[in-house]
Amino acid sequence: MAPSRPTKDRETKEARVLANRYEVVKKLGSGNFGTAFLCKDRKCNNEFKVLKEISVGDLQPDETVDAMHEARLLSKLNHPGIVKFHDSFIDGEFFCIVTEYCEGGDLDHKITEFKKSGKSIDEKNVLSWIIQLLLAVQYMHSRRVLHRDLKTRNIFIRNNRMKIGDFGISRILMGTTDMASTFTGTPYYMSPEVLKHEGYNSKSDVWSIGCIMYELCTLEHAFMGQGLMAVMYKIVEKDAPDLPSKYSKNLNEVFKTMLIKEPEKRPSATEVLKLPYITQSMAKMKDTIAEGKHSIDQEEANREASELAVLLREKSHLDDLRSTYESVGDSLEDSHTLTVAGNQGGHEEGGGGAKKLTARERLRIKKMQEADRRAQDLKQAAKVQLVENTERREKLKMSLEKKTMPAWKGGYGEGTILKEAITVRDPRKDKPYRPKEYPEGYLSSDEEDEELKTVLHQTVVRRNSERSTPGTLHTPDRLTQSLTRGTTPRTLTDHTPNTLSITVRQQHHHSSAEADERPITPMRDLMVYDREHSSLDFKDGVPETPDLANTFYEQYNDFENDEEDSDNADVVVGGRLGDEENTLVKDDQEALMDYLAMALEKSSGESTIVSDDTVLGPFGPRARETKIKNIRGECIKILGETEFQKAYKYLREARSGKNGKEKSEKEIMDGLRKFVKNPSDCFMVDQLLFLEDQAKLSS
Numbered sequence: 001m002a003p004s005r006p007t008k009d010r011e012t013k014e015a016r017v018l019a020n021r022y023e024v025v026k027k028l029g030s031g032n033f034g035t036a037f038l039c040k041d042r043k044c045n046n047e048f049k050v051l052k053e054i055s056v057g058d059l060q061p062d063e064t065v066d067a068m069h070e071a072r073l074l075s076k077l078n079h080p081g082i083v084k085f086h087d088s089f090i091d092g093e094f095f096c097i098v099t100e101y102c103e104g105g106d107l108d109h110k111i112t113e114f115k116k117s118g119k120s121i122d123e124k125n126v127l128s129w130i131i132q133l134l135l136a137v138q139y140m141h142s143r144r145v146l147h148r149d150l151k152t153r154n155i156f157i158r159n160n161r162m163k164i165g166d167f168g169i170s171r172i173l174m175g176t177t178d179m180a181s182t183f184t185g186t187p188y189y190m191s192p193e194v195l196k197h198e199g200y201n202s203k204s205d206v207w208s209i210g211c212i213m214y215e216l217c218t219l220e221h222a223f224m225g226q227g228l229m230a231v232m233y234k235i236v237e238k239d240a241p242d243l244p245s246k247y248s249k250n251l252n253e254v255f256k257t258m259l260i261k262e263p264e265k266r267p268s269a270t271e272v273l274k275l276p277y278i279t280q281s282m283a284k285m286k287d288t289i290a291e292g293k294h295s296i297d298q299e300e301a302n303r304e305a306s307e308l309a310v311l312l313r314e315k316s317h318l319d320d321l322r323s324t325y326e327s328v329g330d331s332l333e334d335s336h337t338l339t340v341a342g343n344q345g346g347h348e349e350g351g352g353g354a355k356k357l358t359a360r361e362r363l364r365i366k367k368m369q370e371a372d373r374r375a376q377d378l379k380q381a382a383k384v385q386l387v388e389n390t391e392r393r394e395k396l397k398m399s400l401e402k403k404t405m406p407a408w409k410g411g412y413g414e415g416t417i418l419k420e421a422i423t424v425r426d427p428r429k430d431k432p433y434r435p436k437e438y439p440e441g442y443l444s445s446d447e448e449d450e451e452l453k454t455v456l457h458q459t460v461v462r463r464n465s466e467r468s469t470p471g472t473l474h475t476p477d478r479l480t481q482s483l484t485r486g487t488t489p490r491t492l493t494d495h496t497p498n499t500l501s502i503t504v505r506q507q508h509h510h511s512s513a514e515a516d517e518r519p520i521t522p523m524r525d526l527m528v529y530d531r532e533h534s535s536l537d538f539k540d541g542v543p544e545t546p547d548l549a550n551t552f553y554e555q556y557n558d559f560e561n562d563e564e565d566s567d568n569a570d571v572v573v574g575g576r577l578g579d580e581e582n583t584l585v586k587d588d589q590e591a592l593m594d595y596l597a598m599a600l601e602k603s604s605g606e607s608t609i610v611s612d613d614t615v616l617g618p619f620g621p622r623a624r625e626t627k628i629k630n631i632r633g634e635c636i637k638i639l640g641e642t643e644f645q646k647a648y649k650y651l652r653e654a655r656s657g658k659n660g661k662e663k664s665e666k667e668i669m670d671g672l673r674k675f676v677k678n679p680s681d682c683f684m685v686d687q688l689l690f691l692e693d694q695a696k697l698s699s
């Protein structure tokens with residue numbers, strides 16, 4: 001599947017809202033995978049995000065499912081060096097991806113700026129940026145995700161930090177198809193093994209980082225040549241050039257190891273991070289960030305202190321005003337000017353401390369009076385409500401006690417309960433459910449469910465505000481929702497100081513006889529433990545109306561999906577799974593510190609090579625033949641038989657330099673336009689020619 005470009009109409013039709021939430025602000029640009037737009041997320045405080053639209057008109061339904069699945073997995077990955085993948089959805093014929101917005105733009109732009117200004121990037125910066133990239137790549141490789149298209153245009157800058165974009169996008173777009181068909185024209189960062197179609201693995205990403213490092217130091221590509229073919233030949237056959245002499249020998253050594261031709265001899269990201277020069281630099285970086293953080297903390301403390309001082313002054317002034325209005329009472333409402341005795345603020349008039357209040361102060365006093373009145377009313381209403389609630393609860397309790405009381409004690413007899421058990425419909429089986437066991441304690445009413453939710457909500461809000469360490473946070477709504485699903489044993493635990501640990505337990509007896517009829521009885525099965533503070537212990541309720549029951553069943557279905565997700569829980573650092581509303585990613589700065597510390601501490605990193613399932617193994621003559629055949633097939637699939645034949649013939653001549661001097665890349669692209677709509681689709685034909693030449697040379 002080669003992603004085609006979105007229609008012109010769609011590109012220009014801005015101020016659109018997608019998925020009922022993403023408001024398109026402006027177009028950022030178009031790339032091989034589609035068009036990127038800056039948008040505002042209406043459901044997330046209008047936060048700026050990037051929405052990429054990829055035309056997938058010809059995608060099969062199962063491919064769409066694969067793409068959604070891949071996207072869901074990607075959304076669970078969090079790393080300060082990776083552009084956060086927020087969301088994905090299908091909008092008509094477009095597959096849309098929503099990611100973090102990096103206000104600093106991409107590294108390609110940055111390098112161009114440096115070039116224009118005639119400046120170079122100093123070693124300290126190069127090191128810091130490369131380390132950030134290596135840490136991100138290491139993280140993704142340890143989660144078995146390859147990038148496969150690392151280049152300066154895919155690296156973004158946010159708050160002066162590097163972030164790799166489009167990680168794993170290839171998997172979303174290509175499913176199991178050969179990725180080569182999506183490369184449309186940039187061989188500069190491609191490793192020899194990729195160009196020779198010997199397989200893509202994690203080491204190929206390391207090669208690309210090496211190329212990026214060279215570009216940071218020289219503002220030029222590591223392998224240059226007249227035309228793509230020449231570049232490809234250089235990558236496969238020529239040694240990497242040295243870094244300019246103004247960079248240290250140590251840095252040059254690191255660079256050279258990343259560009260070792262044989263992937264098996266090239267270090268993995270973890271191994272590069274363990275090279276002594278890099279380790280030392282990481283330690284320095286960690287200290288610098290810590291110092292910076294300390295001074296930011298100090299600044300923050302000073303700012304808070306001065307804000308506090310202002311607030312205190314304000315408060316004392318308000319207290320003065322309050323005592324003023326308390327002493328003058330309602331007379332204020334009639335008078336336009338007011339003069340009171342005392343030595344409080346305001347304009348003093350004459351001797352004896354008498355003062356005249358300003359118009360502003362009078363207004364403030366009025367506002368205070370109104371607010372006080374409203375507060376009184378609310379207080380009164382709340383008192384009445386409380387009494388009503390308590391009475392209702394008492395009544396309910398008494399009625400239940402009577403029901404459960406044996407008849408000889410004046411109750412209704414135990415059997416009554418079962419007869420009265422609430423019947424709700426199981427939407428999935430469409431048969432009535434009659435609970436087998438009756439809950440201890442009293443039945444829940446809707447109000448009590450609500451009350452529980454409120455208590456939970458407040459507790460979570462309070463805990464969130466008490467938190468001192470960022471990390472896993474549940475929004476109150478989400479948490480309450482999860483809790484009210486009350487399904488299989490599940491623990492939602494927040495492992496930070498002042499932890500809120502909430503355990504949801506299934507109290508049913510899961511005997512096979514009962515299993516069939518066992519419904520989801522949310523409130524009854526809730527056991528809420530607030531470990532460190534007061535313990536909230538709830539055991540009540542079955543859904544009392546079919547509607548309520550339906551809602552709970554629906555939630556249960558969601559919950560099953562969540563459980564599936566939780567299988568991948570271990571891949572998340574700095575936050576729980578799910579969309580970002582439910583997850584608070586650690587502050588990038590702190591997270592980077594953590595990853596630096598982890599990389600420094602790691603005594604033995606993984607050295608396994610993450611390979612791509614879609615690539616071939618060793619490149620023997622037969623394998624090469626097969627590969628050439630496959631690529632030819634792919635080319636025909638992309639271009640169509642006739643266009644392929646024309647493009648192939650044209651490129652063979654143009655690349656060989658026959659009929660005069662070798663053509664420039666632009667001339668070749670212009671020439672191709674006569675046969676094909678999108679010349680960059682012919683990059684694969686170039687690769688075919690390259691492989692055929694290689695085969696000829698070695699036979």
Ligand SMILES: Nc1ncnc2c1ncn2[C@@H]1O[C@H](COP(=O)(O)OP(=O)(O)OP(=O)(O)O)[C@@H](O)[C@H]1O
Nearest residue numbers: 028029030031032033034036050100101102106153
């Ligand atoms: N997360 C982001 N934050 C800020 N700008 C972005 C982001 N993602 C993309 N852009 C900008 O949007 C434009 C289009 O980006 P896109 O990734 O679609 O294509 P590209 O990087 O130019 O090419 P390619 O498809 O080869 O990666 C570029 O100018 C890029 O800098």
